[in-house]
Amino acid sequence: MRIHWHRRDLRVADNLPLVEADADGPVVPVFVFDRDVLGQAGPPRVAFMLDALESLREAYRSRGSDLLIREGDPHEMLPELAEQFDADAVTWGRDYSGLARERDTDVRQALDAAGVAREAVHDAVCHEPGAIRTNDGDPYSVFTYFGRKWHDREKHPAVDPPDRERLADVSDGEPIPTLEELGFEEPEAEIPPASTAAARERLERFCEEDIYRYGERRDYPADDGTSRLSAHLKFGTIGIREVYEATEAAKRGVDGDRRESVEEFQDQLAWREFYTQVLYFNPGVVTENYKDYEREIAWREDxxxxxxxxxxxxxxxxxxxxxxxxxxxxxxxxxxxxxxxxxxxxxxxxxxxxxxxxxxxxxxxxxxxxxxxxxxxxxxxxxxxxxxxxxxxxxxxxxxxxxxxxxxxxxxxxxxxxxxxxxxxxxxxxxxxxxxxxxxxxxxxxxxxxxxxxxxxxxxxxxxxx
Ligand code: FAD
The missing domain is CATH 1.10.579.10 (DNA Cyclobutane Dipyrimidine Photolyase, subunit A, domain 3)
Structure with a gap:
């Protein structure tokens, strides 16, 4: 057995750690509500995540398995789960923010101490932080050259969901908590549906026509000419490889402005990965200026x-x-x-x-x-x-x-x-x-x-x- 710890990969399709981790044995999928992480979020994001978890659980149930829901510190919970299911490994998709990396270090140490193997696989981006560097081997701080290399690099193809037989026959009576149970108010805003199906529908619709006018329309807010995939990409309800492949398919056989428009959209996917690597190499930017000024900027309080x-x-x-x-x-x-x-x-x-x-x-x-x-x-x-x-x-x-x-x-x-x-x-x-x-x-x-x-x-x- 192996445990797969879902974090920002709330899907079964195009999920690299689920299908490409070296660890073998049937997968026991688990999601852990971590109060420290939840404390950073607002109601809209938590509402979207809960909906995504319902869909993920449904995807596992329809494959004869289940998504286990737990609450607590992952570094305590995961060794316990490994013991409970006699699992010899835990896998997960990498997260690149400083806080997430600190948490992952704790988890790695706890699993090492418990004698459980662990494997973290790059999944959330096409090219992980550090894969694209300047000719001197430094991370990029300017997008233009990063973007060019990002476009030119070969990308991992999207992968199918795991076969049924690769999933453990488990079931979990633990319901997914409600917003209220987690201590959040209902969001003021209407939250869009969070399933992989909803993400795919958006992607398909966008790639039918809007993607060819993206270059021309993306700056006009009244037009709604963008993909609106951002929350899906954030929570991984759709895989980045699947999105990229859809854009490549849209590019095939078209030229001129239509082709450039698709490339402009792909540029935004590259921006996402550019900022991911900026954060990875500079975790302090969450609270500090990236750029140094001679003196403190005298912001006002108002x-x-x-x-x-x-x-x-x-x-x-x-x-x-x-x-x-x-x-x-x-x-x-x-x-x-x-x-x-x-x-x-x-x-x-x-x-x-x-x-x-x-x-x-x-x-x-x-x-x-x-x-x-x-x-x-x-x-x-x-x-x-x-x-x-x-x-x-x-x-x-x-x-x-x-x-x-x-x-x-x-x-x-x-x-x-x-x-x-x-x-x-x-x-x-x-x-x-x-x-x-x-x-x-x-x-x-x-x-x-x-x-x-x-x-x-x-x-x-x-x-x-x-
Ligand atoms: P599309 O135009 O369809 O782009 C496709 C995808 O590319 C997006 O879903 C997103 O993942 C990525 N992307 C697009 N533009 C950017 C960009 N400028 N930088 C990095 N990635 C990009 N984006 C977020 O995903 N989360 C945020 O919290 C966020 N905060 C922002 C705050 C500020 C002040 C600004 C200026 C931009 C911010 N963006 C953020 C970037 C961008 O505004 C959103 O990604 C975009 O509006 C989401 O809509 P969409 O999915 O329709 O984008």
């Missing part, structure tokens, strides 16, 4: 402004639409994530960690590597970061990427009857114009031009240039 940002009441329509989408859907479009992150750090001059913390609790797809990478990029503190003097103007961003204010109107009902020109010019409109157009909608809480100057000064001081 609780009222942060609250207005969280509530989607800053008086900057595109920012508010994004923050409200986050509350309603536990998701936000990528272009708008960049805009709201820039607004928090460069207009409100508030530390990126405040925004990262909010996203961590609110996003269904929160992924340490991607979220941190996105925030540090926007704050000009990361790898490959947005230069500190290039500051998004929330009005022109809105005008360019949501010209008819369709996205804004979807999430900000107070502005539904208002002309797009007034919406995107809210900041310049007179008080009377604003009151007449949308009396319920707030005035801008800061002046963008003033704050832009202040942000540049703040960064120049940090650089030691002022």
């Amino acid at each position: 609780e009222a402004a942060v609250q207005a940002w969280k509530d989607g009441r800053t008086g900057y329509p595109i920012v508010d639409a994004g923050m409200r989408q986050l509350r309603e859907e536990a998701y936000m479009h990528n272009r708008v994530r960049m805009i709201v992150a820039s607004f928090l750090t460069k207009d409100l001059l508030v530390d990126w960690r405040v925004g990262y913390e909010w996203f961590r609790r609110k996003l269904v797809d929160h992924d340490t590597a991607n979220d941190n990478g996105g925030w540090q990029w926007a704050a000009s503190t990361g790898t490959d970061a947005q230069p500190y003097f290039r500051i998004f103007n929330p009005m022109t961003q809105g005008e360019r990427y949501d010209p008819d204010a369709e996205y804004v109107k979807r999430y900000v009902p107070e502005l539904r009857g208002v002309d797009p020109e007034i919406i995107h010019g809210w900041h310049e409109a007179s008080l009377t114009q604003r009151r007449n157009a949308a009396p319920e909608y707030p005035d801008p809480i800061v002046d963008h031009s003033e704050r832009r100057e202040a942000a540049i000064e703040m960064f120049e001081t940090a650089r030691g240039a002022a």
Whole structure:
């Protein structure tokens, strides 16, 4: 027997450790609720995970096995389970964040002490951290070259689910706990279905047509032209190889813009792996700036402004639409994530960690590597970061990427009857114009031009240039 410990691989298909680990013997699949890990999560993510676990259990049950559900410290639980099932090995898919690696070290030591073999297999990414390096052998801190190599490298093919006979004939009476039992409130947002079937449906639908217009549409939030696979990739309800192969299939026989569009989508998969390796080689980025400035950046503390940002009441329509989408859907479009992150750090001059913390609790797809990478990029503190003097103007961003204010109107009902020109010019409109157009909608809480100057000064001081 061997135990397979599911973590962020909540599926049976295209699961490398399940089928390719050297350890043999029938697999006893297990999931352990670890209070320390749960403590880091918000209700949307836990709700998605519970749904994914139900589906995973169903997948095992339909194969004559079962997913064992346990609660406790994995380093205590796994040796106990190995003893209970007379298993001589435990396998799992690797996780790359600092916290996960600390936990895995504890588990490895406990299994070693118990004389149980263990095997961790790369699974969550096509190319594991360290596989793609500069010619000098260093990890990349700039995406461009990493991305090129990522595209050129051969990838492991997707693998089938394990045969029935490779699964242990076990059954578990332990129900999957509810959100309430785990101490979480119901999420404010509606959470999308988390099964592998739901992920495949999204992928198939996306690869039929949207993928060919991705390059052209991905920046327009009203269009919904992206795959919405992020939560599935985060929890591994679909395998990355399966996603990649679907995109390769979409590329076959097409050329020109359509082919480039598919490659642009694949680029995003590469970004995900770029940030995964940044986090792996720099675990401290979760709390520290990646980029060193000469002096501390003098972020401001402004609780009222942060609250207005969280509530989607800053008086900057595109920012508010994004923050409200986050509350309603536990998701936000990528272009708008960049805009709201820039607004928090460069207009409100508030530390990126405040925004990262909010996203961590609110996003269904929160992924340490991607979220941190996105925030540090926007704050000009990361790898490959947005230069500190290039500051998004929330009005022109809105005008360019949501010209008819369709996205804004979807999430900000107070502005539904208002002309797009007034919406995107809210900041310049007179008080009377604003009151007449949308009396319920707030005035801008800061002046963008003033704050832009202040942000540049703040960064120049940090650089030691002022
Ligand atoms: P698609 O455009 O369809 O992309 C496909 C997949 O590629 C995504 O599902 C994701 O896995 C990956 N991807 C896409 N864009 C990026 C990117 N810029 N960086 C890394 N991977 C990417 N992504 C997360 O998965 N989790 C997060 O917590 C997260 N936080 C972010 C915070 C900020 C401030 C910013 C600017 C970006 C963040 N992103 C995060 C990246 C990106 O916004 C989301 O991956 C994307 O919006 C998810 O929607 P989608 O699945 O439709 O993406």
